[in-house]
Amino acid sequence: MRFEEKTPARGRGEGYQEYVGGLHVHTEYSDGSASMERVIQAARATGIDFLVIADHDSLGAKKHGFEGWRDGVLVMVGVEISPWRKGHCLAWGVDTCVGYRDADARVYLGQIARQKGAAFAAHPEGKSRPCGLGRVEVWSDWDTPHLAGMEVWSFMHDWSEGVWPFGLHQLPFRFLDPARWLRGPSVEILRRWDRIGQERRFVGIGSLDAHEVGMPLVPWRWLSCERIFETVRTHIRSERLAGDAERDIRTLRSAIEGGRCHIANDRVCDSTGFDFWGETAGGIIVSMGEEVAYERGVTLHVTCPAPACVRLLRNGADVAFAEDDAMRYEPTGAGVYRVEVRWKTQPWIFSNPIYLRSRQG
């Protein structure tokens, strides 16, 4: 086990660091073919600072001691609760997942909350079945207070959507350059996110849902960890990770669960250095995921690592647009503000919202 100090002081101010995460990774503890060692090696090779392992209904990697700093990568082991044909759920901060698979979501979400764990809806739009037979694994329990957020953008679900039946001939190209085929989060998911955000803070995360597929006797891997790990990543803002695994996992959890993160397809362009923040008239800085009362004089700021098409949205509707590497905007009212950035024609960055609440509300 080894810890490496992260050198670049990115972001605003001392003690405010940006770390790149690969969330929702399957291993040989469920239906991935990659070992934990292999996954950690690929994370290191692709510049990932932390991994969230989420095997189907298994905490095997945690039981075998893989949580913590491994070869310079901070590993947090969660689980993907995967009931047959029902919505799936990512959970972490739990020591057991026995019985969750067959329980009603409202029951197991309550049990996770009692263990002080956190739960996020995984690929909430589900996946389409062949021949127009509808969708399966669609998340439906939106009213529970125990859901901290959801996967807004899932690499695997985006990549595989549209293959069957008319995209089958594209499959070899999809394998060769998976990131090129991503179309971004679905409109329905973004709408839902904007709607829930008007009621309560609701965190959006990006996920890989990585299942490396090996082939017997051939060193070639379909959708290798390296290929996938370069794509939809979640960048957190947090205090400096100091090398103490237990404390660093608490820091990591607080950043993700607090929504201090953005989602990006880093294969398009490395989004490190992107930021979205607010400043009140009194000079208080508000980060992504945070909530303050709206007041006159508050300003919102975006910085991008490269010039791109930056959209600022309020409650899901466009309020400002710039083809630039920065934006400054003075809101005229309360609302849930978030940023979407496109790189040429490709979806690139999705921020978590800043919640400017009305004083009456």
Ligand SMILES: [Zn+2]
């Ligand atoms: Zn799933």
Ligand SMILES: [Zn+2]
């Ligand atoms: Zn999964």
